[in-house]
Structures are given as C-alpha cells and as structure tokens.
Amino acid sequence: MNAEARVKETQAEASLIEQFSKLAKDQGGLAAETREKAFADFRSAGLPHRRVEEWHYTDLRAKMREAYAPAEGGRTPEVLPAPVDDGPVLRLFIVDGQYRADLGSSAMPEGVTVSSPREVEVKDSLFPSKDAVIDLNTAFCQGGVVVTVAPGTELTEAIEIVHLVTQPETASYSRNRIEIGAQASVLVIERFEGAASDAAYQTNAASEISVGDKARVNIIKLQDEAKAAQHLDSVSIKVGAEADVHHFTLNAGGDLSRTQMFVEFLGEEAKLGCRGISILGSKQHSDVTLFVDHAVPNCESRELYKSVIDEKARCVFQGKIVVRPDAQKTDGQMMVQSLLLSEEAEVNAKPELEIFADDVQCAHGSTTGDIDEDLLFYLRARGIPEADARKMLILAFLAEAVEETENDRVIALLESKVRALLGAEEYAE
Amino acid sequence: MLEIKNLHAHVEGNDILRGIDLTVKPGEIHAIMGPNGSGKSTLSYVLAGKEDYEITEGSITYNGKDMLDLGADERAAAGMFLAFQYPIEIPGVATMTFLKTALNAQRRARGQEDLPTPEFMKLVKEKAKDLNVSPEMLRRPLNVGFSGGEKKRAEILQMALLEPSLCILDETDSGLDIDALRIVSEGVNKLRDPNRAMIVITHYQRLLNHIVPDHVHVLSRGKIVKSGGKELALELEENGYADFIDEEAA
Incomplete structure (x- = not known):
C-alpha cells in the first residue's frame, strides 16, 4: 500500500479517481496534459472541507x-x-455538459460568434486562485x-445559455467563455435546469467572462436545478475601463448549490x-461566495444579496x-439581508472588506430577521x-435587489420569476 | 351590531383594558375620548384583531359573530375597518397592488367575484379625487414618503374603497392641520350611512366639530367611566380629563 499523507479518500474522491483513470482525455478540445495537471492538483487537495x-x-x-x-x-x-x-433571444443549449449547436438558434447576428472551448482558452484560465472545484471542472x-x-455591437437579442441535464445520476462539466468587446451592449441569461425535476445529478460549470472597455453588460443567472441536484458554478469576470457590469444570481433549485464568483477590475471608472x-x-443548502478585487482606482461596486x-x-x-x-477613490458597498421564515432556517453571512488604500468609501452590512408583525397586521387588517x-x-x-438592476427587461423577467417561485403570480403590478 | 362585554386585555403582564362594555348600533357614531395611556389605541387594536394582546375576559360580538375567534383579516372581511393612528410604510408594496389585493380578498371572503381591473381603476380614481389623493401618490409604494396628512387621507381612501360596516378611527386627527382635518372629515362624513357605524377615538374635541358623534364615552385606565351625548365632549374640552383621573385614583 502507498503511504498516504492525507486522510483516506472519501467514497466520492475514490470514484473521481477511478472515473478520471477511465476518461477519454482528448474530448472537449482539451489536451490530456492539461487535464492531468488539474486532476493532480485536485487529488493533492481533495474535496474542499x-x-x-x-x-x-x-x-x-x-x-x-x-x-x-x-x-x-x-x-x-x-x-x-x-x-x-x-423578448428577442439567441438560444444556446448545453446538454449534459456539451454544447449542442443543433438545438439552438441557427444563425447568429453580425458581431456574435459561438464555438466550443479550445485548449488554449482553458489553459489560459481567468480564475485568479486555485480551487478544487475548478480543477475538477478542468480535469473532466x-x-x-x-x-x-465584437466591439461596438449593440445586441437587441438576449444571449440565452441553457444548461440542461437529461440523465439522472450523472455529472456534467462544462467550461464556458464569454468575451464582450469594447463598447458592446449585451444581456446574457444563463439558466441551469434538469429535464426531470426530481432527478439527482451533479453540475460543475465554470464561466470566464471578459468585459471590454465601456461595454454595458447584464448577466442573469437562473439556478433552477432539480430538487436533488448538486450545483457548483465558478464564475470569473474581468471588467474593463468605464464598463458597466451587472450580475444577478437567482438561486432556487438544487439540494446543494454554490456560486463562486471572482470579479476583477482591470481599468478605471468601471x-x-x-x-x-x-x-x-x-x-x-445554497452558497454564494463572492470575491471582488478592486485592483485599480476610481471604480465602484455594489453588492446586494437577499435571501x-x-x-x-x-x-x-x-x-x-x-x-x-x-485603488484610491474606490467606492464599494456590500449588503446581505436575510429573512428567516422558520425556527430551523439558518443563515451564515460573512461580508468582509480588506482595504489597502487610504482614500476610499467602503462599507458592508448584514441583517437577519423574520417578517415584521406590524406590517403583517396592517395588511391583514385590510x-x-x-x-x-x-x-x-x-x-x-426582495424587490430592492431586482429594481437596482435598472434594466426594464431584466426587472420584468426577474419579477415574474420570483413571483412564480413564491406562488404569488397575482401580485403583478 | 357591535357588542363589547366586560372586555379585559393585557400585554406583557400589564392590564390595559379592565372591563369595557359598549354597544354600537347601525348608523351610530360613538366617540371614545380619554387621556394618554387610558387604553384608547389598545381598544382599537383589540377590536381589529392584533395578536399582541391577550384577552383575559369578556367578549366582542359583531353582527352576532364572536370576533375573538377570528383573525384580523377575517374581521376585516366581516366589515370591520381600523384607520390607523400611524399608517405603516411598506416599501416594495405598490399602493395599487395593495388596494386591489385587499378589495378582492374581502370580496372573495364574502363569496363575491374579483372586481375586474378596469372597474377597480375607475373606482379608485373616483374615490381618490374626493380625498385629494393624487395619482402620483397612488404610484408610490404603500404610504412611503407620504406626509402625515397624506397618510391619513390614504387611510380614508382605503376605507371608502373597502366600504366597511364598522369604521374605527384611531386618532385620525393627530398630525393634521386645519385644511387636512377638513378634507379627512368630509371624507368620513360622506361614508355616514344608516347601515354603517363608526367609533371615533380621539384625544381632542376638535375632530368632533367635524364628525359629530351620537354618543361620547370617556375612557380612563381601561374602563369607560362616563358616557353621554355630544355635549360631553365640550365639557371635557373645558375641564380636561383631570376629574376622571382623580375619580379613578381615589
């Protein structure tokens, strides 16, 4: 027996090792070497705990x-x-981890190209730090x-990327890259769903998004996985100078979900x-983990998460x-607010600021509570x-988080989605 | 239509209401006056069904039904309406959505169909105009950014829209200037009806110049200590509540 420095592998880790040994390593346009390296890194760390x-x-x-x-x-x-x-939409489907050009919109408008990831793109990862889940994504x-x-493209259609899992008890690993040129204007809707609402499966997605200077981008992620699914999604966003980027995550599905985001400012006034x-x-169990790196001066970030x-x-x-x-003159405001509807519901909120510049405006806060009885009485009294x-x-x-996106189509879409999730369709204005 | 018998209520171990008896008949206006802390607002909340209070004794019967078994929304559907002393701001709830939801909830509870949206809009606009509630106010979230006077007018608008059979006005005059008081009072008087009763809770007599009561009751330390006609209000204005407080203390 080999001497193990770490504790014994878990059943899941052992399965991953076995699956990797059987993997056809030339699929998905990735070299075996890239996969081997990523898996070796995963193996030395194991599943994060x-x-x-x-x-x-x-x-x-x-x-x-x-x-x-x-x-x-x-x-x-x-x-x-x-x-x-x-609204007008360009549809792209990723089924069981693979892009299916045959299912989506047949033609792309001028300025938009769609392809599958290449070796060079995955190797040249935009993710700033090592992470076992991202390593697994690369390996598999x-x-x-x-x-x-293309730069300057003002897209009237939303780009919709639908991740669909059709097979229970499988894992899907997809790697996506979205490159938005300077001064382009784009709405991206990313959806995660299972074909059967009660299937157990695992999704491990990673997206690398780069936003050019002065581009205006809205990215909406709708996490609507099947009830028993496990969803792991890693997102990297690089923000160019004077760009305006809004990202929104709606978490509703999955037994376990984690969205980990790594955002970095590359240019000023963004x-x-x-x-x-x-x-x-x-x-x-749903986890949103966010890392925002104000690497350059004069940028503004707003983080608002409600649960x-x-x-x-x-x-x-x-x-x-x-x-x-x-990063002088940084303006960063982070708020996380939670509403607990039962005695056994739980929230762990950990907003943090690490400031190395002296001329900045930054704040963070967190509130947790239940429904205000006085407000409830007022409504009931009517x-x-x-x-x-x-x-x-x-x-x-919840309304504030939606309204702050300041895009009419996004607001209407999110409002109707949230109302549907709460069974409150009749409160449409 | 409303019968309150020997009503005792307490909150956090303090007895606030200590044996209230009151009978209100259709078409009557009853004023309840009293010094601060006498239990006036508690009485209004207990009638409307706020759950913070424990009813230790007594009964509230409305149109033959025991109200103490019913939640606030069921009492509203039965025809009771409380105009709040401090109407609550609810950011994120659109005023029109709220009005429509409330009206249709009550209609459903009474086995009626929802009011179609165009008719609802027409109705609100009509009633809003009477009360000088601007379309701009109706576009705002519920009571958010309303001045004191605007909030009170919005309360009366809700009342006019929901057409309750018993209106409980809790210190509706507080925070109103003379013009606002006139508009609100006119709105209330318009709702006077042989089938509708009102309980007007107030500290001051001035509201009763505008909304003239049939009966006046003085509440002190959780009990009605004196009842009379509208002239009792004038008497109180002249002599204050000192007589009643002393009487109780003695």
Missing part, C-alpha cells in the same frame, strides 16, 4: 457523498424549455461554449453591480471586497389573509 477557509460553511467533502460518472453526450432532451420572456471538462461579441436572490426551503429561507434550509453568503494599495400577506411582504423585501 470546512477547514478550507473559502469552504468553511459548505463542507463539500461531507455533502458530496458520491461523485456521479460524467454524463454521456449526444442525448437530445424531449422538450426544450421555453425562453424566460417574450466535456465541452461548453465560447461566445464572442461600475459593477453584483446582486442576487435566494429562495430556499426543505433542506436546501428568504424556510423550513430547514441554510443560506451561506461570503463576500470579500479587496481594495489594492493603488382583509388580506395571512398567507397572502406574507407573500406580499416577502416580495416587498
């Missing part, structure tokens, strides 16, 4: 009891989900999309808004804003039954 600071509240080693084998490609879903709104990468938007809503129940947590669900928010020594009054107050609590 609570003693790894970034994963303290989401002990993946304990939660990921088994690792499903990578899904086979080529399955065509019986039904493709309809677009989320009536099955495919994904590379979308480029604005970033990272916002999100998590609506959780049963025993769901509504019922039953035995647990919501984790970790947000770290780093202001580098040169004849609104308690259950409906609660829904109205939950919608009211």
Whole structure:
C-alpha cells in the first residue's frame, strides 16, 4: 500500500479517481496534459472541507457523498424549455455538459460568434486562485461554449445559455467563455435546469467572462436545478475601463448549490453591480461566495444579496471586497439581508472588506430577521389573509435587489420569476 | 351590531383594558375620548384583531359573530375597518397592488367575484379625487414618503374603497392641520350611512366639530367611566380629563 499523507479518500474522491483513470482525455478540445495537471492538483487537495477557509460553511467533502460518472453526450432532451420572456433571444443549449449547436438558434447576428472551448482558452484560465472545484471542472471538462461579441455591437437579442441535464445520476462539466468587446451592449441569461425535476445529478460549470472597455453588460443567472441536484458554478469576470457590469444570481433549485464568483477590475471608472436572490426551503443548502478585487482606482461596486429561507434550509453568503494599495477613490458597498421564515432556517453571512488604500468609501452590512408583525397586521387588517400577506411582504423585501438592476427587461423577467417561485403570480403590478 | 362585554386585555403582564362594555348600533357614531395611556389605541387594536394582546375576559360580538375567534383579516372581511393612528410604510408594496389585493380578498371572503381591473381603476380614481389623493401618490409604494396628512387621507381612501360596516378611527386627527382635518372629515362624513357605524377615538374635541358623534364615552385606565351625548365632549374640552383621573385614583 502507498503511504498516504492525507486522510483516506472519501467514497466520492475514490470514484473521481477511478472515473478520471477511465476518461477519454482528448474530448472537449482539451489536451490530456492539461487535464492531468488539474486532476493532480485536485487529488493533492481533495474535496474542499470546512477547514478550507473559502469552504468553511459548505463542507463539500461531507455533502458530496458520491461523485456521479460524467454524463454521456449526444442525448437530445424531449422538450426544450421555453425562453424566460417574450423578448428577442439567441438560444444556446448545453446538454449534459456539451454544447449542442443543433438545438439552438441557427444563425447568429453580425458581431456574435459561438464555438466550443479550445485548449488554449482553458489553459489560459481567468480564475485568479486555485480551487478544487475548478480543477475538477478542468480535469473532466466535456465541452461548453465560447461566445464572442465584437466591439461596438449593440445586441437587441438576449444571449440565452441553457444548461440542461437529461440523465439522472450523472455529472456534467462544462467550461464556458464569454468575451464582450469594447463598447458592446449585451444581456446574457444563463439558466441551469434538469429535464426531470426530481432527478439527482451533479453540475460543475465554470464561466470566464471578459468585459471590454465601456461595454454595458447584464448577466442573469437562473439556478433552477432539480430538487436533488448538486450545483457548483465558478464564475470569473474581468471588467474593463468605464464598463458597466451587472450580475444577478437567482438561486432556487438544487439540494446543494454554490456560486463562486471572482470579479476583477482591470481599468478605471468601471461600475459593477453584483446582486442576487435566494429562495430556499426543505433542506436546501445554497452558497454564494463572492470575491471582488478592486485592483485599480476610481471604480465602484455594489453588492446586494437577499435571501428568504424556510423550513430547514441554510443560506451561506461570503463576500470579500479587496481594495489594492493603488485603488484610491474606490467606492464599494456590500449588503446581505436575510429573512428567516422558520425556527430551523439558518443563515451564515460573512461580508468582509480588506482595504489597502487610504482614500476610499467602503462599507458592508448584514441583517437577519423574520417578517415584521406590524406590517403583517396592517395588511391583514385590510382583509388580506395571512398567507397572502406574507407573500406580499416577502416580495416587498426582495424587490430592492431586482429594481437596482435598472434594466426594464431584466426587472420584468426577474419579477415574474420570483413571483412564480413564491406562488404569488397575482401580485403583478 | 357591535357588542363589547366586560372586555379585559393585557400585554406583557400589564392590564390595559379592565372591563369595557359598549354597544354600537347601525348608523351610530360613538366617540371614545380619554387621556394618554387610558387604553384608547389598545381598544382599537383589540377590536381589529392584533395578536399582541391577550384577552383575559369578556367578549366582542359583531353582527352576532364572536370576533375573538377570528383573525384580523377575517374581521376585516366581516366589515370591520381600523384607520390607523400611524399608517405603516411598506416599501416594495405598490399602493395599487395593495388596494386591489385587499378589495378582492374581502370580496372573495364574502363569496363575491374579483372586481375586474378596469372597474377597480375607475373606482379608485373616483374615490381618490374626493380625498385629494393624487395619482402620483397612488404610484408610490404603500404610504412611503407620504406626509402625515397624506397618510391619513390614504387611510380614508382605503376605507371608502373597502366600504366597511364598522369604521374605527384611531386618532385620525393627530398630525393634521386645519385644511387636512377638513378634507379627512368630509371624507368620513360622506361614508355616514344608516347601515354603517363608526367609533371615533380621539384625544381632542376638535375632530368632533367635524364628525359629530351620537354618543361620547370617556375612557380612563381601561374602563369607560362616563358616557353621554355630544355635549360631553365640550365639557371635557373645558375641564380636561383631570376629574376622571382623580375619580379613578381615589
């Protein structure tokens, strides 16, 4: 027997090792060498656990009891989900981890190209730090999309990327890159769904997004995975000078979900808004971990995350804003607010600031509470039954995060989605 | 229509209401006056069904139904309406959505169909105009950024829209200047009806110049210590509440 420096592998780790040994390493356009290196890094660290600071509240080693084998490609879903709104849209489908050009929009408008990731793109990773989940993504990468938007393109269509899992008890690993040229204007809607709402499966997605100077970008992530799914998503965003970037995460599905975001400012006078809503129940565990690097001066970032947590669900928010020594005149405001609807619901909020510059305006805050009884009484005193009054107050609590996106299409889309999740469709204005 | 018998209520171990008896008939206006801390607001909250209070004794019967078994929303659907002393601001709840939801919830509770949106809009605009509630106010979130006077007018607008059979006005005059008081009072008087009763809770007599009561009751230390006609209010204005407080203390 080999001497092991680490504790014994978990069942999931052992499965991953076995699966990797059987993997056809030339798929998805990646060289075997890139995969081997990533897997070796993963193997030396193992699945992240609570003693790894970034994963303290989401002990993946304990939660990921088994690792499903990578899904086979080529399955065509019986039904493709309809677009989320009536607006113009370019549809791209990633089924079981692989980009399926045959299912989506047949032609792209001028300035937009779509392809699959290439070796050079994955090797030249935009992720700033080592992370076992990203290593797994690289090692097992099955495919994904590379979308480029040429400089100056003002796209009227939203780019919709639908990640769909058709096979229960499989794992999907996709690697996506979105390159938005200078002065382009784009709305990206990224959706994660399972073909069967009760299937257990694992998604490990990674997206690398680069935003050119003066570009205006809205990215909406709708995490609507099947109830028993485990969802791991790593997102890197590089923000060019004078760009205006809004990212929104709506977390609703999955038994376990983690969205980890790494945002870096590359040029001055850029604005970033990272916002999100998590609506959780049963025993769901949902984690949003955000790292914002103010590497250059004169940039602004707003982070606002709201969660509504019922039953035995647990919501984790970790947000770290780093202001580098040169990043004077940085304006960074981070807020996380949670509404606990049951005695057993739980939230772990950890907003952090690390400031190395002296002329900055930064703040962070966190609030946790339950529904205000006085507000509830006011609504009930007008004849609104308690259950409906609660829904109205939950919608009211969440409204701010949606409204701050300041894009009419995004607001309408998110509002209708949130109302549907809460069973409150009738409160449309 | 409303019968309160020997009503005792306490909150956090303090007895606030200590045996209230009051009978209100359709079409009547009852004023309840009293010094600060006499239990006036508590009485209004207990009637409306606020859950912070424990009812230790007594009963509230409305149109033959025991109200103590009902939640606030069920009491509202039964026809009770409390105009709040301090209407609450609810950011994120659009005023129109709130009005429509409330109206339709009450209609459903009574087995009626929802009011179609165009008719609802027309109704709100009509009533809003009477009360000098601007369309701009209706576009704002519920009570958010409203001045004191605007909030009170918005309360009366809700009342006019929901057409309750019993209106409880809790210190509706507080924070109003003379013009606002006139507009609000006119709005209330318009709702006077042989089938509708009102309980007007106030510290001062001046509101009762505008909304003239049939009966005046003096509340002190959680009990009605004196009842009379509208002239009792004038008497109180002249002599203050000192007589009643002393009487109780003695």
